Structures are given as C-alpha cells and as structure tokens.
Amino acid sequence: MAAYKVTLAILLTCAAATAQAGALSAGQLVERVLARNPGIDTLRAAADAAKARVESAGALDDPVVSYAAAPNTAGGPNQGLNQNIQISQKIPWPGTLNLSTRMASADAESARRLVADLRLKLAARARAEYAQWYYVHRALAINAETEKLVAHLQDVATAAYASGQSPQQDVLQAQVESTRLRNQHFELGRRQRTVQADIDAMQNLEPTMPVPVPDGLPKAMALPAYATLREAALAHNPGLQSLASRVTASEDRVDLAHKHDYPQFNVMAGYNSFLDMPDKRFALGVAVNLPFGANHRGELGEAHARLQESEARLADARSRLLGDVEQAYATAGQARETIGLYEQKLLPLAKLNLQAAEADYGSGPGDFLQVITAERQYPSAELELARARADFFTQLAALDYRTGGAIWRSPVSATSRETTP
Numbered sequence: 001m002a003a004y005k006v007t008l009a010i011l012l013t014c015a016a017a018t019a020q021a022g023a024l025s026a027g028q029l030v031e032r033v034l035a036r037n038p039g040i041d042t043l044r045a046a047a048d049a050a051k052a053r054v055e056s057a058g059a060l061d062d063p064v065v066s067y068a069a070a071p072n073t074a075g076g077p078n079q080g081l082n083q084n085i086q087i088s089q090k091i092p093w094p095g096t097l098n099l100s101t102r103m104a105s106a107d108a109e110s111a112r113r114l115v116a117d118l119r120l121k122l123a124a125r126a127r128a129e130y131a132q133w134y135y136v137h138r139a140l141a142i143n144a145e146t147e148k149l150v151a152h153l154q155d156v157a158t159a160a161y162a163s164g165q166s167p168q169q170d171v172l173q174a175q176v177e178s179t180r181l182r183n184q185h186f187e188l189g190r191r192q193r194t195v196q197a198d199i200d201a202m203q204n205l206e207p208t209m210p211v212p213v214p215d216g217l218p219k220a221m222a223l224p225a226y227a228t229l230r231e232a233a234l235a236h237n238p239g240l241q242s243l244a245s246r247v248t249a250s251e252d253r254v255d256l257a258h259k260h261d262y263p264q265f266n267v268m269a270g271y272n273s274f275l276d277m278p279d280k281r282f283a284l285g286v287a288v289n290l291p292f293g294a295n296h297r298g299e300l301g302e303a304h305a306r307l308q309e310s311e312a313r314l315a316d317a318r319s320r321l322l323g324d325v326e327q328a329y330a331t332a333g334q335a336r337e338t339i340g341l342y343e344q345k346l347l348p349l350a351k352l353n354l355q356a357a358e359a360d361y362g363s364g365p366g367d368f369l370q371v372i373t374a375e376r377q378y379p380s381a382e383l384e385l386a387r388a389r390a391d392f393f394t395q396l397a398a399l400d401y402r403t404g405g406a407i408w409r410s411p412v413s414a415t416s417r418e419t420t421p
Contacts (some may be wrong), residue, residue, distance in 0.1 A: 061088055089267050096256065139387040145313070146181055153368075266288070268284070353378075357371045
C-alpha cells in the first residue's frame with residue numbers, strides 16, 4: 001500500500017556533507033590558530049632571548065678600571081696630586097669562549113625547535129578539533145533528518161491504528177523513538193558548544209564566539225608507508241630535535257667545566273704616582289687564579305649529571321615518539337578500512353534492510369518494531385561512518401605532527417607567522 005511506503009529520501013539528504021557558503025575549512029582553521037594563539041609568541045620570545053645570549057656568551061668580561069688619589073697631596077710643595085690608575089682584563093683559558101658560544105648556540109637552537117614543535121602541535125590539535133566540529137555537525141544533521149523520518153512513521157502508525165490496521169503499540173514505539181532522538185539532539189548540542197569553546201580558546205577568543213560551519217573532510221587518502229613515516233619522525237620531529245640540541249649543549253657544558261680546571265689570567269696595567277722613582281710608577285702585571293677545591297669538582301659533577309639527564313630525556317622521547325607513530329598509523333589504517341567497509345557494504349545493506357522493513361509493514365504482515373529497528377540502523381551506520389572519517393583525519397593530524405609535517409608536506413617555520421603546516 002502506497003500510504004505505508006516511507007522512502008529514504010529524507011535520510012539520503014544528509015548522506016554526504018556538502019560545502020556551504022562561508023564554511024570553514026581545516027586549513028583555514030589552522031591558519032587562524034597559528035596567527036592568534038599566544039603560546040607561539042611566548043616561545044618565540046624565549047627563542048629570541050636565547051639567540052641574543054649567543055653573542056654575549058663568547059665575549060670577554062668587561063675590563064675593570066680603578067682610580068685612587070691622595071687629596072692631601074694636592075697643591076703640596078714639589079709635587080702635584082698623587083694618583084693611582086689601573087686597568088685590568090680577565091682572559092679565560094684558550095677555547096673557553098668558543099665553548100661558551102657553542103653551548104649558547106645549542107640552547108638557542110633547542111628553543112627555536114620548541115617554537116616549531118608548538119606550531120606543529122597546534123596545527124594537529126586544530127585539525128583534530130576541526131574533525132570533531134565536522135562530526136558534531138554531521139551528527140546533528142543526521143539526527144534532524146531521522147527525527148523527520150520518525151515523525152512520518154508516527155503519522156503512518158497513527159493512521160493505521162485509527163483504521164484498525166495496527167495496534168496502539170506501533171504509535172507508542174514511534175513516540176519512544178522520537179523522544180530518544182530528541183534527547184540525542186540535546187546531547188549533541190552540548191557537545192557542539194564544547195567543541196566551539198575549544199576552537200575559540202585555541203584562537204585566544206571568547207568561548208562564545210561563533211565558529212563557521214565545517215566545509216567537510218577530504219576523502220580518505222592512502223597512507224604513506226610506515227617505514228617512511230618512522231624515518232621522517234626520527235629525522236624531522238622538532239621536539240626530538242630540540243632535545244638533541246639540549247644534549248649537544250650539555251656536552252659543551254661538560255667540556256666547559258673541564259676548561260674551568262685551567263687557570264684564568266688577569267692582565268693589568270697601571271700608573272702610580274705615589275712611588276718616588278718615576279721609573280717605578282708605570283707597571284704591567286698578570287694575575288692567575290689557582291683552580292682547586294670542591295667548587296670545580298662540583299661543577300664538573302653537575303655538568304655530567306645534566307648530560308646524563310639530557311641523554312635520558314632524548315632516549316625516552318625517541319621511544320615514545322616511535323610508539324605514538326605506530327599507534328596513530330594503526331588507528332588511521334583501521335579507520336580507513338572502516339570507511340571503505342561502511343561506504344561499500346554496510347550503508348547499502350542498511351538501506352535495503354530499511355526498504356524491506358517498510359515494504360513488509362506496508363503490505364500488512366510486517367512488524368512496526370522491525371521498521372523502527374531498521375530506521376535506527378541506517379542513520380547509525382551514517383553516524384559511524386562520520387565518526388570513522390573524523391578519526392581518520394585526527395590520526396592523520398597526529399602523524400603529521402609526529403613526523404614533522406610529512407603528511408601535508410609543508411614545513412613549519414619557527415619564526416614566520418605566515419608559514420602554515
């Protein structure tokens with residue numbers, strides 16, 4: 001009977017996300033986050049400060065000038081004011097200043113890499129939030145269209161009950177399903193506000209600022225070979241590079257501590273008119289410290305301990321990085337397989353199942369509960385497909401961060417605001 005045939009046209013209107021005017025793309029969100037997030041400016045200022053210390057690290061200490069005078073001799077007979085003027089300059093052991101410069105340069109490089117690491121991390125987080133933004137909009141659209149379908153089914157069941165062709169239970173089942181969908185709508189609305197607040201926070205905006213609707217997610221791409229991503233992570237991850245620079249700085253600190261075991265020189269020149277003989281008044285001299293004692297042993301011990309700490313941090317970060325790459329790669333692969341399975345098999349089957357349930361119910365012997373069950377299965381499959389797409393994009397973003405930008409092939413500059421991963 002035609003009156004009982006409920007088509008899939010309502011559900012199919014949300015079968016695919018389409019671009020909307022003024023919609024927000026993932027790339028646009030990344031650009032906005034990198035331009036507005038204050039954390040980048042904080043780390044960039046720290047990197048600039050570390051870079052500025054490089055110049056002073058290799059410079060000699062300021063020379064010291066001293067002056068003394070005997071005021072009672074001013075205007076005295078046979079002599080003028082007696083004065084003593086000296087200038088001195090500390091000169092460290094050869095190679096010390098070069099090591100100090102190298103150590104400061106390694107520290108500056110480590111700070112610079114941290115800026116790049118934060119930029120990549122924020123880009124990955126922005127893409128992950130965008131995936132959630134896409135998912136919640138997709139879920140709301142599916143929920144709204146499903147509510148329309150259930151409302152139509154309820155009208156059909158009500159008419160059938162009124163004509164004595166179906167029991168009242170069919171109407172009640174439709175009402176229960178409608179109430180369940182309404183509650184789902186409320187939950188999705190709360191989740192939408194939460195994601196919006198997160199996106200605003202990354203842009204340093206008020207949490208109530210509106211965010212444009214998502215422009216959809218790209219189709220599932222083929223993943224690069226795992227070995228390629230693993231190699232890229234070890235070679236290009238800026239966090240790992242930052243720790244490697246810290247190890248270099250720690251090695252230079254150990255060498256510098258050894259240099260402090262050697263004496264430093266203090267070269268002096270002066271004129272002292274207090275002396276009676278003119279030949280004795282001008283003098284040149286040099287002072288040498290005698291480096292011994294617990295202070296030098298403590299400095300060397302601390303430097304070795306710092307080096308061990310840096311090496312341990314690097315080894316731990318390397319191990320965790322490889323584990324994260326493996327996990328993200330496996331999760332992304334599973335999500336990609338899920339997308340293919342749902343698109344090629346599950347969604348078509350769910351569609352046929354709903355059509356069959358509707359046909360059975362419309363012809364008389366069908367069970368309305370089967371129609372409701374089939375009605376749940378189709379949007380549920382669409383929702384799970386949207387979830388898989390969001391998960392795949394999120395894992396791609398995680399892989400891009402951990403591999404130093406190997407997925408989207410756009411290097412992240414540590415200093416430029418315009419360069420976007």
